[in-house]
Amino acid sequence: MPRFVWGGAGKLRSYNPHPPMRGSQNTFDALGDFLNAAFDWANPRAPERALAIKGPDWAEKRVAAAQRYGVKFTPDVAPQLFLLKAAKMIASSRHGQERSRFLNIFRDVLSATRYEIHFGPGDAITLISQTDPHPLLLRGTSLAQS
Numbered sequence: 001m002p003r004f005v006w007g008g009a010g011k012l013r014s015y016n017p018h019p020p021m022r023g024s025q026n027t028f029d030a031l032g033d034f035l036n037a038a039f040d041w042a043n044p045r046a047p048e049r050a051l052a053i054k055g056p057d058w059a060e061k062r063v064a065a066a067q068r069y070g071v072k073f074t075p076d077v078a079p080q081l082f083l084l085k086a087a088k089m090i091a092s093s094r095h096g097q098e099r100s101r102f103l104n105i106f107r108d109v110l111s112a113t114r115y116e117i118h119f120g121p122g123d124a125i126t127l128i129s130q131t132d133p134h135p136l137l138l139r140g141t142s143l144a145q146s
Helices: 024-039 057-069 079-092 099-110
Strands: 004-006 012-014 115-119 125-129 136-138
Touching: 057 079, 079 099, 079 125, 079 136, 099 115
Parallel strands: none
Antiparallel strands: 004 012, 115 125, 125 136
């Protein structure tokens, strides 16, 4: 997408393909659908591409880097990253694809840490600890209630 266009008077004008206005999301989605079809790209909004468990971006990056280098997290050293990695492992199993079964297994893992589950917002769960001021929010298809 261009960052700017030449205006009619020869001046540079900024270009926002997704301006903050009503109806913009539909137009932007239509543009995405057109580009996906024209270049045979995968649709990032396709339901089959939805993540089973998704944590905050900072935690996702650290877990991905640790996985590349074979680093393991422990509940003592990095409890939030340990819980995110465990949640991803449970969700990828056949037992963790349904919310109630996922939560039953995840509660056993959670007992190794000082975190508690709080439900919400929506289908998400928030992991809160008395000793950590930063809660960990997890979302994904494994946590969907419907």
